[in-house]
Amino acid sequence: MGKASGILRVAAAEVGYLEKASNAGLDSKTANAGSNNWTKYGKWYGLNGPEAYWCHMFISWCAAQSGNAGTIPRTASCYNGKDWFAERGRFHLRAAYTPRAGDVVYFSTRQYPNGGGHVGIVEKVENGYVYTIEGNTSGASGVVANGGGVARKSYPLGYPSIYGYGNPKYEQEEPDMTEAQTRAIAKEEANKMQPKRYREVSDMPEYMRADMQVLIDEKVLTGKGGSEADKGLDLTEDMARMLIMMRRMID
Structure with a gap:
């Protein structure tokens, strides 16, 4: 079990990755860019090519790379991912929940309602907006469910296309x-x-x-004078030990 900060570091490092035109240059961020859904995330998952919509594969890949494979499901389906969290009591509808960094946000689209259209990971929540990192999207405003790259996005917390959030059971972060x-x-x-x-x-x-x-008693030690705060023996432990040792040697 890993931490939310771990998966966010991995996801942030992938921002700018572009899907490929063919099964070549998959590990490069920008080489062989195209629109055929070939990605290193699909290679890892085992599903690649034109019909391999990879938004959830990206999230699952980030989880695996950050030690969070057991906290986020390995799937290519947003419906399966949402249901996985729901079965564990860790899915929350948008209207009833304030998201946290590391949550998995599920979007509805016209073709795939009820959270089945797209997915991202919450990077932060600030000033009434949720900020995300998403795969298979673009930097254009709104939900872009097949956009061809990894990008940062933001939405108002009440954005209608946000269906809800999966809340992974991360290892607890050490508080500052x-x-x-x-x-x-x-x-x-x-x-x-x-x-x-x-x-x-x-x-x-x-x-x-x-x-x-x-x-x-023998007046060998008389202490310090001065103010009340300064009065006293004022001896360190080493000084006291030395005096005791000398006394015993004389005796």
């Missing part, structure tokens, strides 16, 4: 840290780099206290 969390970690790391200082005998580990109290 807040500024406060980042500062707290930085402070903790900085404190680790600074030696701990003891102001009172009670601040010290148990094994040091008896020896340190003797040094104080």
Whole structure:
């Protein structure tokens, strides 16, 4: 199981790919461009040529390349893809759902209603629009269900041709840290780099206290003067250990 960010990286890298005129140059983005539905996505799927409408093959290919083969179905059919999500309780009609990045958006067309006409993947949702990456489309406005390339598109969230969304069960993304969390970690790391200082005998580990109290009683240690905040022994752990060691050697 992969992450939504993974499939979006793969899909974004394919923007600009053009279908081919024949079964040649399939892996090149622009070589042998034509309008016969020959693509590397069809080669991967096992269905290529003039009748191989490849919008869902593109989505399934992106899923497979990003470790998401189990979260998005391998199919060439928008109806099959939509039903696959519905059977798992992960399909939502447009009017009842706000899409998320990584969702699979299903479009209706006059020839193929109820989400069977075209498909894309949601890249982001912003300011009342859903932004997608789609295969077998073009950069022209509206749903282009057999457009010959991979392109970025955008639609109002209420766009009538959007039938609904499949919501893949991706691996959860790690949330970004807040500024406060980042500062707290930085402070903790900085404190680790600074030696701990003891102001009172009670601040010290148990094994040091008896020896340190003797040094104080014998006036070997008098502490610091000054303001209330500055008063105290002000010893690092290494300094305290050295004093205890010297006392024991003298004894």
